[in-house]
Amino acid sequence: MARRSDHSREEIKEMALIAAEKMILEKGLSGLSARKVAQAIGYTVGTLYLIFKNLDDLILHVNARTLDRLYQKMTADKPLPSDSQNALLQLAQTYISFADEESQRWKIVFEHHSEEEHTPNWYMERVTRMFTQVEKHLQALAPHKSAVEIKNAARAIWGGVHGICILAITGNLGVAGVESVDDLTQSLISNYLKGFTSN
């Protein structure tokens, strides 16, 4: 049994999140339990509740890390796309492959509706950050549009990409394979942009 001062609060937090991610990877959200996390890191459940408000809070932290990973992939250096439209398509593709490759991790971001009234700011910032990436390319593509129009277009497009992804993963789309998802997304974005930039 671990004794006090074996690890700092931060160390325990980190260990717990890593253990939780491993369980989620293996068996999804239903494979996760506070007791199992505690056991995996060599502490009792009680200790976990000194660090996280509850299991929901722990999951929220896992989700924040998932958003971090995705953001990293979205901002990683890639062969420079020929134009902003291709940059957007590439962003979408990154999103789709992330959802595909890390589907267990990714699903939970939307499966888990925190009981809290108000999603904490440190979490919301991670969401906003992703939209900013999309807005950047949209602005370059349609310089005559207002900030509000760009903001809305980013949300429409990104919502669209996300919707196709999640319907595919939950089996509610009636298609199979990453390629189909890719095709649908390409179609969605390029047709949308044709309309968006023409007025």
Add this chain to the structure above:
Amino acid sequence: MARRSDHSREEIKEMALIAAEKMILEKGLSGLSARKVAQAIGYTVGTLYLIFKNLDDLILHVNARTLDRLYQKMTADKPLPSDSQNALLQLAQTYISFADEESQRWKIVFEHHSEEEHTPNWYMERVTRMFTQVEKHLQALAPHKSAVEIKNAARAIWGGVHGICILAITGNLGVAGVESVDDLTQSLISNYLKGFTSN
């Protein structure tokens, strides 16, 4: 305690689903438990397992009923729209208000990923049925397109509408209110259609 032959299998099933829906309406998926459903209908848990394979199966049946309700709203007689584009926008609006008004019920359709390898046919049919509605109007709008093109466009659009909805409801969109969701959807559909019908 209920005794045998008090109710038929079908009656018990119906009672259980109604009780489950009530719990979901009040406290979401986490407010649902097999034991509570059993108690609510005056039978023991054991009986529930004679009728449903497990709790997942029960939830799948609840979801099928949710899809039925939505489908009914989507096919209900409305003031006839002036054209197919407006018909599509109206379908989307129906979807959005359903997601808004019955959000607890609706969320679960996508929260719940059945452990089964293969989603049963009776469930998939209810999903396909909705896409058929969208395809109908798309076909009228773009008669020169092939069946495959129509099918994909329907999935792209509907995925898009869905994505905006679910991001809004899970607080991952950074906007609030049904109106914003409506606006984003209108923008998504009309811009997409402009591109789709022009080639």
Add this chain to the structure above:
DNA sequence: ACCTGAACACCGTTCAAGT
């Protein structure tokens, strides 16, 4: 034949008591 009741192996969360 239909249903129960009790068992099994788990949960999340709290908190007095130990070191």
Add this chain to the structure above:
DNA sequence: ACCTGAACACCGTTCAAGT
């Protein structure tokens, strides 16, 4: 100060036994 251990009030699922 930090952590434990045991308690409380729950779970899903199974299945021998009762009527």
